[in-house]
Amino acid sequence: MTEQIILGRRTESPSSVKTFKQCPRKYYYNYIEELPTRPSIHLVRGKMVHSVLENFYDQNTEDLSWETMEPQLLMTAQQLLIKEWKNNNIELARLRLTEEETVQYFEETLHMIVNWTIQKSHELQKYKDSGTVQEVFKTFTPRREQEYKSEKHGVRGFIDMIEETPQGVKIMDYKTNKSQDIEDHRLQLAIYALLYKEKHGKLPDKTGIYFLRGTPEHLEVNEELVQYAIRNLKEIHSKTKSNNYTDYPKQLSKLCNYCDYNEMCFKGKSVEQYKKDFKEKFDIVMKEEI
C-alpha cells in the first residue's frame, strides 16, 4: 500500500500531491483504489538513473587524480549504467520495446548520465586548490535517498540528494523529463524544504533540480516557500477524507490522452474490469517470460 492513514488522514507524498493537483479522480484511482498503472520506459529508466547516481558516490576514489578525473568518472558512470540496465532486464523486456527503441533509450540515458557527470566533474575542479581529489570528492559526497516524514503535516518523501558542503545545504532532485521548467516542481521542492526544516530546525540554503538533459535549476528557499507547502498539504488533507469517488472530480486536460484510467473516465469501464484486464495483460507477459 503506497499511502497510509495516520490519525484518520492519509500520509501524502510529493507525487500523490502532484497527482491530486493534476486530477482528483486520478488520485482516487491511484491512491484510494490503488489501481496499478502500465509499466513505462520512463519509470524504469527513472529508477535506473536514480540507482546509478546514488551508487556513483560509493566508487573507490583511490586512483582518481585531478588530471584524469573526468574520463575516470565518466567510465565509472557508464559502467554503473550498463550494470543497472542488465539488472533491470526483466522490467525492460516487459515493455516490449523494439531493438531500435532499446538502443535509442539506452543512448539517451547514457547521454543524460554523461551530461551530469561532466557537470559534477567541473564543479569538483573548482575546488582543486582546497585539497586532494579524494578529499574534495568526499566533501561533496551528498547524503542520498533520505526518507523524511512529518506526522504533523501528514507527508513523507525520499530526497534524492542532500548536499551539505562549506557552501551551505542544498536539497536536490533528479529529473529525466524533456521539460525543464523548475516551476513544475515548486510544490515538491517546497515539501522537501518543509520536511528538512522540521527535522533539522533550519531551512536548507537552496533547493533545486538536476535536469539531466540540461543544467541544474534552483529555487530560493524561504518561509514563503514552506508556507506554500503547508497550505497545499492542508488543502489536500481536507479534500481526501472521503473514499467515495464522487468526491474526486475529473479534471479534463490533455493529460487524459495518456492517462491509464481513460477508459474508466470516458468509456464506462468499471474498476473491476480494469483490474481484470490489467491482470490478464500482466499474466500474459509473465507466462511468455517463463
Ligand code: SF4
Ligand atoms: S482520464 Fe483525465 S479525468 Fe480521468 S483520471 Fe485520467 S486525468 Fe483524470
